[in-house]
Amino acid sequence: MLITDRHGRILIQRVDYRTTCLLPGGAVDADESPAQCAARELQEELGVTTTVDRGLAVDWVSADCLNAPASMRFPGEILHVYDGGTWDDEQIAAIRLPDREITSVEFVEPARLPGLMAPGDARRALSALRARINAAGPALLENGLPIAPTVLDRALRTARARHHLPFHVGPVPEQLSVVQVWGWLLAPDGRVLVLLEPDTGAALLPGGTPEPPDRGDPFITLRREVCEEAAAEFGEPLFLGHLCEPDNPYARLRYAAPLTRLGPPPVDPATGRTHIRILATPEQALELFDWGLPATDQLTAVHQARARLGIPRAARQPLTELPDATDLTTM
Template sequence: MTVTPSPDTPPSTTMTDEEYGALRAAAALWVGTSVLITDERGRILVQHVDYRTTCLLPGGGVDENEPPAQGAGREVREELGVTTTVDRGLAVDWVSADSLDAPASMRFPGEILHVYDGGTWDNEQIAAIRLPDREITSIEFVEPARLPDLMAPGDARRALSALRARINAAGPSLLENGLPIAPTVLDRAGALRTARARHHLPFYIGPAPEQLSVVQVWGWLLGPDGRVLVLLEPDTGAALLPGGAPELPDRGEPLATLRREVREEAAAEFGASLLLGHLCDPDKPYARLRYAAPLTRLGPPSVDPATGRTHIRVLATPEQASELFDWGLPAADQLAAVHQARARLGIPRAARQPLTELPDATDLTTS
């Protein structure tokens, strides 16, 4: 009879193939898939099902001898009635046997769950969804911060970790019970666990009309590689662009407001700026200005006098930055203006890449 050395026992010990197979089968885990799908506002598709009180991402168990990616595509087709290619992984989660409140009769052995990127669906793709007669009762697109209220704790952790991995663009994240074993800056800050800043206001190129009061000035501050400075709140993970509200010492000068706020919030300096445009609410006589400028220097992290907090400073592509906000469809117009200004400033377009934390003082004019 053939004998096979066991990788888990001393070299002098041998087992029969049958014994070795039985040992490995005893340590088997379930294998499952889920698919993260967002709409054009960055909201996540969740399914309401008839067999549990919490929501789920599309997905399910992998069939015998079925590759996980193929199983993910099959589940989307069965549950949403849409045929799509699922070929990009976002996370692989090791789910321990004791992490779920599973009944003893289920004999849950633990699970390896693959999370795939289902992409961003437009209105036409969403309209094509056809739910099956059973199991899936409805779907909705929800803010990432709502996931812990709608999903089981482990499912919510996994979905948020996968979304952060998608934004961070560093490749699939390895998880244990929904949490990454090598957290990124987005994970450490807890990005997306609180509601994203929401401004569904139209964006207009050029100066604001004189009759509008300027209530906010924000800057798209571009590093030498084309990425922009984004600030993360250390206690909530909320994202913001550098800038803020005018104060009396600014004497009504928007750029004075921006320079002061950038120094206070980010300990940063910037060069010659370009006015991108403004946002305004049709029902209120206010304007919110947007500028673009080259980021020239970062000092040591400092406490923002307005909040008493020290922001986490990161570089992200403009597209990655916009995913951390809920700006609606007008975000596309603002991004287009950012890239036009970037080109005028002679700054290259940044390739999508992992976000970079900037904890130290840096002179970016020599980078």
């Protein structure tokens, strides 16, 4: 079972019979379906009763990857990963561990899994997480790797940058210096433009740092950075608000604007690299960041701006890579 908290961290278990961590779950009993097994194991291991009705991944584990006697190795093993959902504080507080086997549980960043789990277990868990975010149905895996990779398989390779900064919808106080301007650029179908670093897969919104030629105008900063990073153009932006650190006199501005054009993917002059450009629903985009609970307020502001711009709410769908110049009027 893949279970996350509201910060997008994954629930793992430490057990008394191995040195690596596991997702909740176990072996199927006689005359038991995989889904029934998942529900039973969750009850036995965490004391939680739940309905198991959504699969995330089916993994064929080859005989060579099994740590089992030769007589048990052929023809390999089939492992199912089900969606346990996103748990709130009340559900987490209801966890009750058994007297033996499960020694502790914790929620960890997805990028930490390869250091905490056996290689195949980590690959399987991350593939299941990507399948959940991508909303394209269960992933078919071989030894934890998807047989049909998607653009999202490039993401979550590194730890998501942690920015649990409060979001304020009001104007920026005069004593704060603007150090960052980012944009939620909305395509005509309601999805937003997200950039992935080509080497790490880390996600970011288009935008960046003010420079002297911008003359202190955040609009100029946003247009310049969006052009340099994504070869994108947008209409009149709406101010959403700003983030600030309690002990630092800095502000990070957030805007929303209609995305109007995408040219060929450019080489970012600041980094010398070409970002991977994708479209995702605003909710999917947030799952690629570690912005904490304040992100909920920012998401609300994005949808309010989207409604003001007359742009529909995007249906959850697979993330789409935009490798070439794109005519957005066809969406």
